[in-house]
Amino acid sequence: MPKQTSHDREDDEDDENTFRILIATDCHLGYMEKDSERSDDSLNTFEEILQHARHQQADMILLGGDLFHENKPSRKSLHGCMALLRQYCMGDRPVQFEYLSDPSVNFSTNPFPVVNYADPNMNVEIPVFSIHGNHDDPAGLGNLCALDVLSVAGLVNYFGKSPSLEDVKISPVLLKKGRTKLALYGLGSIRDERLHRMFLQGKISMLRPKESSDAWFNMFVIHQNRAKHGEHNYIPEQFLDEFIDLVFWGHEHECLVDPVWNATQNFFISQPGSSIATSLSPGESKQKHIALLQVRGKEMKCNKIPLETVRQFYIEDVCLLDTELDPDDVHVEKKVEEFCAAKIDDLIAKAAGARSGSPKQPSLPLIRLRVDYSGGFSTFNVNRFGQRFVKKVANTRDLILFHKKREARTGQAE
Amino acid sequence: MPKQTSHDREDDEDDENTFRILIATDCHLGYMEKDSERSDDSLNTFEEILQHARHQQADMILLGGDLFHENKPSRKSLHGCMALLRQYCMGDRPVQFEYLSDPSVNFSTNPFPVVNYADPNMNVEIPVFSIHGNHDDPAGLGNLCALDVLSVAGLVNYFGKSPSLEDVKISPVLLKKGRTKLALYGLGSIRDERLHRMFLQGKISMLRPKESSDAWFNMFVIHQNRAKHGEHNYIPEQFLDEFIDLVFWGHEHECLVDPVWNATQNFFISQPGSSIATSLSPGESKQKHIALLQVRGKEMKCNKIPLETVRQFYIEDVCLLDTELDPDDVHVEKKVEEFCAAKIDDLIAKAAGARSGSPKQPSLPLIRLRVDYSGGFSTFNVNRFGQRFVKKVANTRDLILFHKKREARTGQAE
Ligand SMILES: [Mn+2]
Ligand SMILES: [Mn+2]
Ligand SMILES: [Mn+2]
């Protein structure tokens, strides 16, 4: 039975008992950084997220993995991320919640096993907590990931890194604000097939606090396939423990941040989705959001916040057979090209009319036209075609995707 | 005329006017990190350096470049370095000197143009100042280097990064402790030929403080070839300004830390040398040191400190013609091999008798035998030969270097 929104506006003043958690995920810092037009997109929106956290007076920021697009981020991405975290997350405002669990368990692989705001040498105002994703997972000498670097700098509290992949016991980060107790479970990305098998073999266990375990609001942050890609290539929601109140699902890039009730499992799932489109698929074309999650006692409220700096992205499907175009027309190739150009012009106009109003939103949109050319039509050179849209769109090279026979196309999580 | 050691022991109590500067350079973090035996050497000695800084109650640490061996250090090196800096350089003891110059000039390329101990969000106890070397110079997107990453984390004050390579104006970091005024000039590594030409063209200028310029102790940190490698492939000492009191010369790996007076230029030069041997050359085989440099008024004292965790390294030259060995002996090959093995055993024994006593000094030494085999001798398979010394030396694969005709061999700076 839904427990959401059960504290209403009058109660909102009860600040001292309410966690204000800014949730965001899949920022993919560094994505397209070598593209002159799109180079700054990911950091640009990451900055917006941090600004929202400040503006919303968030107690903490919770990230769901894939903070970086590359396993070994460029210095520019790493440096840019660190600069923003230092700028927005450090400061004098005291952190309003207590950290109750054992940091040497929660942060066992960190040389400084301490929650960053408890380090007397760091002045942290908004602690960031994050698990790793599949893009920024631990690898190489020392089995470290980019979050380990941020963590040793005191800029992020990296949790959910399992010391073993044989038998995973997830110990929650236990936090308390006034009377509200929050148990934060995290599991960094593991290959889906493997994690699927581990769940089936009972090798994943969630440790619960010994005392008054019913009093905790239990949140679980994971970064896995939620959509079924093959028999074992995802994590079914029913694998997750029923004592959980809210699952924060990372990795899936479509924004489904409004919590969805799973009536079988008796928990909510919020999937914030990525803060940047890393593929030109329909899921990525929807408005991107983050959310301010408020937790008081066992109740929660999730207010979504539209991201205003995200580059606009419009996608449309056309099937040439459904148009006036005749494959046997001697001028058909030219006509198809003009038809597509007109469609793209429409999408550009649509984007122009729907700008967020933020001066930091990039001006050129991403456009994708998926053209079903079955029925005797032929394709044209999409690169040459794209040159017509230089300085009108951000992705001149892949505006058009030709395919045949109304083939099914679904977005893949990233 | 030498100004060194002119303050003697009785004066040593004059702490409030004396800068205590720990100088070290060329730590080459990450060197041989993939070698199972030598993997930790560079970080191990870097830790010793930081421990000396604490133990000596240094006001600051000054590094001369090549902190990292690779331009893109592995996560393990970067993470390890950051962990050590956080461990040893942060803390509550107040920094005893003032920062007087304009940080937006000294740290112009940093998004946080501030000396790290002045940042109210960081509790820095021993500020580290560093220029970059040729191994860790700025490159790639954003023209950043590894020191930029440390700098944005607030762990290092990266100076001497010139925004232009056309016309370099070096603005000093101006520091004051009691009555002592220290002007710290830095110039990160530039390709020697280029810098040589720039000096000749008058494109390098050192800006001096307007007021009471005679009162400053002027120190210049550079990272270039000091030894002449070809006509223009080094920086002659006479290129450097005469108002300088002390040149801190990085890049050259041989330890010549005791200040040497240049009577033409009227300045001292201290060349600390690397803290790890990155080549098996004679210069690298000498005892490695760092130093505690004390500056009071216009006087200085340089106390060298032997590094006790450096892996031992012994090198010897032999010329087979000078031995009893006969190239025409039918068993000569076997005999040469045994001769070399005996020499190496001697060097291993020599190393065993000369250990520093530190439990953190690695047990297996580096050994290099340079064998002149001219006069009809032949070589043998050094890889196979090296197998005899597994677990006796750290470098079984390159114990022996064969060469002919007493060829001159000099070490190259790194
Ligand atoms: Mn992912
Ligand atoms: Mn992702
Ligand atoms: Mn060098």
Ligand SMILES: [Mn+2]
């Ligand atoms: Mn070097």
